[in-house]
Amino acid sequence: MALCHTRFTSPVGELLLVADDAGLTYLGFAGEDHTRHSAGSTAAHTPILDRAVAELDQYFAGERTTFTVPLSRPGDGEMGFHGRVQRLLATIPYGSFVTYKELAGKAGNPGAVRAVGTACATNPVPIFSPCHRVLRTDGGLGGYRGGTKAKELLLRLENIDFRN
Known part of the structure; x- marks a missing residue:
């Protein structure tokens, strides 16, 4: 699955959003080392990243209380x-x-x-x-x-x- 990323300016600082074809895989804060999570990703607009940005805009505006963007986390099948x-x-x-x-x-x-x-x-x-x-x-x-x-x-x- 191809990894893509975008940046989002929020009230808590610039955020890095990374997604694959299935969903959002990572949200990083300014000042963090994002290398491990964004290595090989390309800056792009994808439906998942655009949806994540729109939902964050709504959340920070006080208009959204739940998120619907799909999440794609490695090891989601593991129940440790x-x-x-x-x-x-x-x-x-x-x-x-x-x-x-x-x-x-x-x-x-x-x-x-x-x-x-x-x-x-x-x-x-x-x-x-x-x-x-x-x-x-x-x-x-x-x-x-x-x-x-x-x-x-x-x-x-x-x-x-x-x-x-």
């Missing part, structure tokens, strides 16, 4: 702990959050709070698969691949109450 966590992210509704601990329990290992953090940090399609909706038990932000300022902006956009 990280895969289960990443699939569960899609079940966290817009405007709400779960804690790392709650997500660990839902994924079948209540003690694996740090592993949930790792699964969120390696989520290839943040925003579309909303790992920003996972918070610490005390209401604190926790980490975020795009940086805590980006996570805070996304939470405020969705009117999610959290503590700094």
Whole structure:
């Protein structure tokens, strides 16, 4: 499958979107090393990338609460702990959050709070698969691949109450 990419200027900075023929494979933030995810990709407009850009525009304008662009993640058939966590992210509704601990329990290992953090940090399609909706038990932000300022902006956009 051919990989294509485009860039999108958002309130959280420039984003790199990469897609194959089946769906969006990667969303990268400014300042990240995108080499592994975009190697061999060509800058192009494809229906999937155009749809992703349109949906992000609507999301940041407060007009979209769910995404419909297809996601294409290598290893989607695998059901390891990280895969289960990443699939569960899609079940966290817009405007709400779960804690790392709650997500660990839902994924079948209540003690694996740090592993949930790792699964969120390696989520290839943040925003579309909303790992920003996972918070610490005390209401604190926790980490975020795009940086805590980006996570805070996304939470405020969705009117999610959290503590700094």
